[in-house]
Amino acid sequence: MxxxxxxxxxxxxxxxxxxxAPGSVIYVKALITHPMHTGxxxxxxxxxxAAWFIREVVVGYGGEEVARFEWTSGISRDPFVTxxxxxxxxxxxxxxxxxxxxxxxxxxxxxxxx
Amino acid sequence: MANGQVxxxxxxxxxxxxxxxxxxxxxxxxxAEALRAAxxxxxxxEELPERVREVLRARFGERTxxxxxxxxxxxxxxxxxxxxxxxxxxxxxxVSTDYVKAIHVVVDHNPDIYLAGFHFSAAxxxxxxxxxxxxxRTSYVRAIAxxxxxxxxxxxxxxxxxxxxxx
Numbered sequence: 001m002x003x004x005x006x007x008x009x010x011x012x013x014x015x016x017x018x019x020x021a022p023g024s025v026i027y028v029k030a031l032i033t034h035p036m037h038t039g040x041x042x043x044x045x046x047x048x049x050a051a052w053f054i055r056e057v058v059v060g061y062g063g064e065e066v067a068r069f070e071w072t073s074g075i076s077r078d079p080f081v082t083x084x085x086x087x088x089x090x091x092x093x094x095x096x097x098x099x100x101x102x103x104x105x106x107x108x109x110x111x112x113x114x
Numbered sequence: 115m116a117n118g119q120v121x122x123x124x125x126x127x128x129x130x131x132x133x134x135x136x137x138x139x140x141x142x143x144x145x146a147e148a149l150r151a152a153x154x155x156x157x158x159x160e161e162l163p164e165r166v167r168e169v170l171r172a173r174f175g176e177r178t179x180x181x182x183x184x185x186x187x188x189x190x191x192x193x194x195x196x197x198x199x200x201x202x203x204x205x206x207x208x209v210s211t212d213y214v215k216a217i218h219v220v221v222d223h224n225p226d227i228y229l230a231g232f233h234f235s236a237a238x239x240x241x242x243x244x245x246x247x248x249x250x251r252t253s254y255v256r257a258i259a260x261x262x263x264x265x266x267x268x269x270x271x272x273x274x275x276x277x278x279x280x281x
Binding site: 006025036038039040041064065066067068069070071072073074075076077079080081082083084085086089 | 221281
């Protein structure tokens with residue numbers, strides 16, 4: 001059963017500290033709404049629910065790729081991840097999530113150094 | 115004086131009693147020592163199933179995973195297999211010539227044994243990852259840190275799962 005209320009698939013949030021000391025390591029929290037179906041469950045009528053999950057996450061900082069996550073449907077629903085980042089300059093942090101159906105969503109947060 | 119004799123304050127001295135008690139305590143300690151000496155199961159040895167070895171071989175070739183240098187923080191009991199918190203960090207060096215290139219998460223008894231790979235660059239300045247995973251049943255969760263020099267370091271914890279989160 002897909003959700004009809006609340007956040008829709010693909011709604012994403014990135015949380016970074018308001019400001020970071022130059023060269024310090026900050027922790028970035030990223031959350032996206034996605035069902036992450038394994039393809040192994042059935043719905044209430046017994047019909048199989050097709051696999052539908054985020055398979056790749058690309059993290060860019062100031063236009064440069066700094067990390068890439070390779071996921072399977074073993075990541076929980078509404079995937080949440082925290083990872084480090086060295087804040088060397090004030091620049092946008094961009095995260096793009098791509099699912100196995102080819103849909104992708106991008107969210108940006110500003111990393112402010114000072 | 116033999117063990118088991120009644121200490122009535124006449125037949126045996128306080129010293130005898132203490133000596134006998136110390137002997138009994140010593141025997142208990144020896145028993146505990148023998149238990150502890152039984153080798154703990156090695157998660158990277160006999161506790162590494164063949165199909166997991168195949169997954170690791172397909173990804174890492176003949177490179178072997180050495181235990182250590184990686185801290186894996188997972189609950190030992192996970193009532194809900196749909197959401198098991200996993201935190202991995204490393205005590206490996208992080209300089210531009212030698213850094214953690216990736217953290218891999220492997221779960222022995224999941225439909226997808228290779229669960230996720232978090233590929234990092236030296237620009238991150240640290241190597242850790244915090245996320246939530248699904249688990250089908252009680253199984254080892256393994257975290258493997260791959261360095262830019264190709265070394266593999268691992269940590270494994272057995273997580274007891276009650277509710278199947280994978281289908």
